[in-house]
Amino acid sequence: MIVVTGATGNIGRPLVAALAEAGEEVVAVSRSARPEGLPAGVRAARAELGDFASMKPVLEGADAFFILLAGELNGPGEPAVNLLDIAKEGGVKRVVLVSSQLAGTRTDTPSHDRLREFEAAVRGSGLEYTILRPGGFASNAFAWAESVRTGRTVFAPFGDVALPVVDPADIADVAAVALREDGHSGRTYVLTGPEAVGPRQQVAQLSEVLGEEVTYVELTREQAAEAMSSFMPEAVVEGTLDVLGAPLAVEQEVSPDVEKVLGRPARPFGAWVARSLPAFA
Ligand SMILES: NC(=O)c1ccc[n+]([C@@H]2O[C@H](COP(=O)([O-])OP(=O)(O)OC[C@H]3O[C@@H](n4cnc5c(N)ncnc54)[C@H](OP(=O)(O)O)[C@@H]3O)[C@@H](O)[C@H]2O)c1
Numbered sequence: 001m002i003v004v005t006g007a008t009g010n011i012g013r014p015l016v017a018a019l020a021e022a023g024e025e026v027v028a029v030s031r032s033a034r035p036e037g038l039p040a041g042v043r044a045a046r047a048e049l050g051d052f053a054s055m056k057p058v059l060e061g062a063d064a065f066f067i068l069l070a071g072e073l074n075g076p077g078e079p080a081v082n083l084l085d086i087a088k089e090g091g092v093k094r095v096v097l098v099s100s101q102l103a104g105t106r107t108d109t110p111s112h113d114r115l116r117e118f119e120a121a122v123r124g125s126g127l128e129y130t131i132l133r134p135g136g137f138a139s140n141a142f143a144w145a146e147s148v149r150t151g152r153t154v155f156a157p158f159g160d161v162a163l164p165v166v167d168p169a170d171i172a173d174v175a176a177v178a179l180r181e182d183g184h185s186g187r188t189y190v191l192t193g194p195e196a197v198g199p200r201q202q203v204a205q206l207s208e209v210l211g212e213e214v215t216y217v218e219l220t221r222e223q224a225a226e227a228m229s230s231f232m233p234e235a236v237v238e239g240t241l242d243v244l245g246a247p248l249a250v251e252q253e254v255s256p257d258v259e260k261v262l263g264r265p266a267r268p269f270g271a272w273v274a275r276s277l278p279a280f281a
């Protein structure tokens with residue numbers, strides 16, 4: 001049995017589908033009692049990853065555990081080792097954690113302290129583990145959906161700063177392999193897309209797939225910070241803008257790890273756009 005947290009999200013949905021398709025018994029964790037759109041045969045468990053006690057009954061009898069810390073779960077909380085202890089008591093043998101590339105490249109950013117704490121807990125747990133360190137997600141472009149739908153315009157900073165954004169479906173595919181197959185224990189994989197693309201180029205690809213002109217309007221860093229501070233803590237806003245505006249050379253490089261694990265190239269940004277078109281149409 002494989003327990004998947006974040007099961008209704010960008011990575012969780014394709015992951016649950018891939019595991020179910022492979023014939024695995026899957027438990028999809030959600031804060032909602034009846035999450036919509038789960039594949040047939042997948043069991044939903046209502047729990048809150050931020051409340052470790054609620055995870056105890058869910059992890060009872062599980063073989064593998066996928067951990068994804070969304071939203072404020074990336075902030076302070078119970079010691080991460082406690083969750084790993086609960087998993088071990090429940091019988092879990094293998095853990096896959098979604099961390100971030102920045103946990104490795106920006107070792108002093110407080111916004112990634114929680115992920116680093118979880119990485120250390122997973123590494124010290126004595127369980128088989130795989131840590132996934134993705135770069136920026138292609139799905140961050142969902143933030144543009146409303147202004148594209150209503151005015152065919154994207155407002156974003158740093159138009160020509162390119163990063164190799166990763167399709168969450170590729171993260172899900174790598175996670176499925178690490179959860180199901182031997183040979184990935186003790187590994188940390190950096191996951192990126194196949195090429196670096198900046199916002200201006202992403203918008204051009206969106207226009208092409210949509211078949212309609214979408215205008216790109218470049219925001220200053222200050223304008224972007226103001227817009228983002230309505231839904232993100234200030235430290236996270238500044239940290240995110242540092243990466244988007246002045247990435248380190250290593251953060252702009254394409255990692256070989258998706259292809260190494262999956263035996264096929266990572267999906268390009270355009271593939272994510274094509275699958276996600278209803279959000280922008
Ligand atoms: N976005 C990026 O560019 C990027 C880059 C590198 C790493 N990451 C890492 O990826 C993880 C997040 O991925 P994501 O943003 O794509 O997640 P997401 O898919 O938006 O969220 C996954 C699910 O988590 C559940 N959830 C449980 N507690 C939550 C809470 N307190 N707040 C919000 N959702 C909660 C929600 O499901 P229910 O409502 O069903 O409970 C949600 O559907 C984080 O650990 C982040 O550090 C992100």
